[in-house]
Amino acid sequence: MYLKTTHKFLILCATAIITFTAAIFTDYNSFAQSTSGQAAAIERGQKQFEANCGFCHGNDATGARGPDLIRSKLVADDVGGNLIGAVIRNGRPQKGMPAFTMTQEQIDDIAAFLHARIHGAMRSGRVSDTYPLSRLLTGDAPQGKAYFNGAGGCSACHSTTGDLAHIASKYAPIDLEARMLYPRGAATSTVTVVLPSGEKVEGKLVHLDEFSVALQDASGWYRSFSRNQVKVQVHDPLAAHRALLSKLSQADVHNLFAYLETLK
Amino acid sequence: MLFLWGIVFSPPAGRSQGLQESALLKPATDTWPTYNGDYSGRRFSVLNQINVKNIGSLRLAWIFQTHTQAIKSTPLEVNGILYFTAPDHVWAVDARFGRMIWHYQRPSEGDHIGHRGVAMYGDWLYFTTPDAQLVSLNAKDGSVRWIRELADPKLGYFSTMAPLVIRNHVIVGVSGDVTDIPGFLESLDPDTGKIQWRWYVEPKPGEPRSETWPRNSDAIRHGGGMTWMTGSYDPRLNLLYWGTGNPNPVLAGEVRPGDNLFTCSIVALNPDTGTLVWYFQPSPHDVHDWDAVETPVLFNAPFNGKPRELLAQASRNGFFFVLDRTNGEHLVTAPFIDETWASGIDSRGRPIAKADYAPRPDGALVEPASDGATNWMAPSFDPQTGLFYVNARRTFSIFYLTATGKPEGWAGRDRDLYADSAIRAIDYRTGKIVWDHEIGKGEGTAGILTTAGHLLFTADNAGNLLALDPATGHTLWHVNLGGRMESCPMTFELDGRQYLIVSAQDLLFAFTLPENLIHQSAK
Numbered sequence: 001m002y003l004k005t006t007h008k009f010l011i012l013c014a015t016a017i018i019t020f021t022a023a024i025f026t027d028y029n030s031f032a033q034s035t036s037g038q039a040a041a042i043e044r045g046q047k048q049f050e051a052n053c054g055f056c057h058g059n060d061a062t063g064a065r066g067p068d069l070i071r072s073k074l075v076a077d078d079v080g081g082n083l084i085g086a087v088i089r090n091g092r093p094q095k096g097m098p099a100f101t102m103t104q105e106q107i108d109d110i111a112a113f114l115h116a117r118i119h120g121a122m123r124s125g126r127v128s129d130t131y132p133l134s135r136l137l138t139g140d141a142p143q144g145k146a147y148f149n150g151a152g153g154c155s156a157c158h159s160t161t162g163d164l165a166h167i168a169s170k171y172a173p174i175d176l177e178a179r180m181l182y183p184r185g186a187a188t189s190t191v192t193v194v195l196p197s198g199e200k201v202e203g204k205l206v207h208l209d210e211f212s213v214a215l216q217d218a219s220g221w222y223r224s225f226s227r228n229q230v231k232v233q234v235h236d237p238l239a240a241h242r243a244l245l246s247k248l249s250q251a252d253v254h255n256l257f258a259y260l261e262t263l264k
Numbered sequence: 265m266l267f268l269w270g271i272v273f274s275p276p277a278g279r280s281q282g283l284q285e286s287a288l289l290k291p292a293t294d295t296w297p298t299y300n301g302d303y304s305g306r307r308f309s310v311l312n313q314i315n316v317k318n319i320g321s322l323r324l325a326w327i328f329q330t331h332t333q334a335i336k337s338t339p340l341e342v343n344g345i346l347y348f349t350a351p352d353h354v355w356a357v358d359a360r361f362g363r364m365i366w367h368y369q370r371p372s373e374g375d376h377i378g379h380r381g382v383a384m385y386g387d388w389l390y391f392t393t394p395d396a397q398l399v400s401l402n403a404k405d406g407s408v409r410w411i412r413e414l415a416d417p418k419l420g421y422f423s424t425m426a427p428l429v430i431r432n433h434v435i436v437g438v439s440g441d442v443t444d445i446p447g448f449l450e451s452l453d454p455d456t457g458k459i460q461w462r463w464y465v466e467p468k469p470g471e472p473r474s475e476t477w478p479r480n481s482d483a484i485r486h487g488g489g490m491t492w493m494t495g496s497y498d499p500r501l502n503l504l505y506w507g508t509g510n511p512n513p514v515l516a517g518e519v520r521p522g523d524n525l526f527t528c529s530i531v532a533l534n535p536d537t538g539t540l541v542w543y544f545q546p547s548p549h550d551v552h553d554w555d556a557v558e559t560p561v562l563f564n565a566p567f568n569g570k571p572r573e574l575l576a577q578a579s580r581n582g583f584f585f586v587l588d589r590t591n592g593e594h595l596v597t598a599p600f601i602d603e604t605w606a607s608g609i610d611s612r613g614r615p616i617a618k619a620d621y622a623p624r625p626d627g628a629l630v631e632p633a634s635d636g637a638t639n640w641m642a643p644s645f646d647p648q649t650g651l652f653y654v655n656a657r658r659t660f661s662i663f664y665l666t667a668t669g670k671p672e673g674w675a676g677r678d679r680d681l682y683a684d685s686a687i688r689a690i691d692y693r694t695g696k697i698v699w700d701h702e703i704g705k706g707e708g709t710a711g712i713l714t715t716a717g718h719l720l721f722t723a724d725n726a727g728n729l730l731a732l733d734p735a736t737g738h739t740l741w742h743v744n745l746g747g748r749m750e751s752c753p754m755t756f757e758l759d760g761r762q763y764l765i766v767s768a769q770d771l772l773f774a775f776t777l778p779e780n781l782i783h784q785s786a787k
Contacts, residue, residue: 060669062672063670071419071445073418077418121673122442122673124442124676125442125674126674126677127676128666131664135625136625136626136627137626138626174664181660181681182660182682207726210724210726210728210730211728211742211744245629245660248629250624250629253629253662257626
């Protein structure tokens with residue numbers, strides 16, 4: 001069951017990506033996959049729209065000679081074609097829109113298409129996990145390699161045949177780019193707490209604020225201390241990533257990414 | 265010395281039983297009658313019973329549990345009653361004992377991102393909703409007097425802000441930047457809810473500054489610029505100051521070449537007519553969601569040896585601005601974080617954006633992130649130190665422009681990479697950072713209150729309520745509240761006792777001094 005659903009989802013994703021502009025990379029997919037019947041209606045509606053309406057409203061419904069229907073109050077207020085239908089059938093002669101003869105099914109399909117487009121625009125503030133590599137791959141891999149081994153200082157901690165071997169096969173491109181910059185959660189800070197007696201307690205850092213420090217020691221037990229009674233040394237393995245964030249140029253980012261993408 | 269030019273407040277038309285006219289005539293002591301405590305937006309209290317000498321004895325008076333989402337509102341306190349909110353909810357709570365008097369709930373569609381609080385006029389409260397309605401409630405029992413639609417929620421409008429009452433004007437703003445809808449600010453009659461004026465953030469085609477939008481496109485009609493947050497007001501000048509939000513489509517600047525006025529601006533309006541008097545734009549042609557809606561803080565202080573009537577804003581884009589609030593003359597621009605997006609400052613005091621730091625299909629690494637170097641969390645100005653305080657967040661993210669056809673809505677997004685935060689004190693004369701108090705990794709969410717007791721109240725990112733020395737930033741007192749503060753501390757005095765009110769997640773806490781110290785403090 002799970003596999004079937006996933007399969008269907010992938011087909012719908014592919015359809016959506018091929019059919020629509022990238023603004024719909026966002027959440028159109030989740031809308032379309034709600035039922036296969038709905039997805040089919042949207043697809044039919046798009047064809048109807050392009051054939052009959054696109055000339056004035058633009059094939060993506062964002063407006064041309066005629067108004068933008070994605071940002072239209074009438075379309076926003078429409079439920080299942082109840083307002084759109086009258087406009088299609090009667091036209092708006094005073095504004096130059098002719099009447100169209102369409103079946104109820106055709107109108108329903110066009111309404112489904114427009115509502116799916118609005119749904120996508122309303123959720124355009126997301127970057128899809130499947131954001132295509134082709135749009136990210138603008139850098140120069142040899143320059144990225146030079147930065148990796150030189151100015152970036154990456155090779156001080158990382159090896160392309162060790163921890164980064166096949167890294168491009170492990171992560172989606174959009175995730176690899178983010179993790180390359182700051183791999184949140186990839187490594188835990190450790191801490192050394194020096195007690196007044198001089199005894200040192202070490203472990204994984206669990207909590208740190210101005211007043212307290214807590215760690216998990218080698219035996220797995222949680223221990224906490226008041227910071228005004230101990231000395232605290234934190235070892236953050238991601239400190240070099242944090243420092244790089246302030247130094248990287250946009251070209252460095254894209255060159256480095258292009259280089260990492262060669263590590264299939 | 266800075267006291268010499270203190271702001272004098274004029275009253276709204278009050279009623280005998282509700283909010284008294286006199287409450288806004290003087291610095292707030294027994295009342296906190298507006299979102300920011302007074303019209304200036306300074307969030308500085310003249311109360312000093314709780315002070316640097318006795319802060320170590322501060323103790324819990326009561327806790328109120330809302331059992332809802334995080335409290336992001338600042339309560340009002342009028343006649344011993346606190347009024348505060350969450351989306352869809354208003355509570356009236358006994359300020360002395362923490363008991364609920366009434367609770368109003370109105371489930372709604374729309375964005376429930378947060379809520380800042382209510383406004384009051386006489387016996388009436390004004391509450392904005394996630395479906396862009398304005399609800400007037402009877403402050404005695406929470407019953408509804410009327411509900412007016414501010415804007416059509418189906419188009420993507422909602423409202424989170426606490427209205428501002430000036431005389432017989434209820435000034436209300438709107439939110440919503442996922443669709444390309446025009447922002448506006450409007451004034452309603454406090455009794456009838458009828459519109460008195462509406463000021464649109466975008467000028468109409470042909471009007472002054474419409475040339476900052478492209479011709480031959482519908483961009484100006486879909487330009488955004490939401491009025492998310494409560495503004496400030498100068499009664500002497502009779503000027504209302506308001507910050508406006510980002511232009512739309514949010515990340516896609518190429519379809520709207522130009523400065524895109526009056527988005528991402530600080531505007532001065534006549535509160536009686538809604539007429540624009542002057543403007544200043546912290547982020548011309550914004551493409552990073554850097555709303556300039558952070559409180560325009562008003563204070564009178566010397567600048568280059570002369571007394572000036574000033575307005576300061578620590579803006580979401582990472583820059584601190586000081587203006588002459590009589591005419592909008594620019595005086596200071598300085599970054600308060602190590603932003604990476606600006607190449608300099610132009611002759612009008614505006615940051616100059618680097619072209620390759622705009623969102624792009626392959627990603628642009630930028631500090632600050634779209635969440636901003638600061639955000640809704642209130643700043644404060646302390647006239648005793650002459651310092652401006654801000655919750656400063658060092659945030660990095662990578663901005664993707666994902667749209668390929670005609671961009672609409674956000675047209676992309678940034679992915680957060682890293683954040684840490686500090687409370688920073690800024691010298692308003694230069695914009696220089698005087699002290700920096702680290703509050704931990706992540707994005708700070710706490711507002712700031714300063715008091716005549718030589719105290720600064722805020723919270724860190726680990727759930728600690730902090731009392732800092734406003735002159736040095738050193739910690740004087742703290743307590744772990746067990747959750748994030750996502751609102752702003754406030755204070756008032758009742759029956760000779762000063763209360764400090766703070767929230768953590770969905771809990772409201774009241775702190776006071778023990779009885780014996782209150783008597784000592786009075787001597």
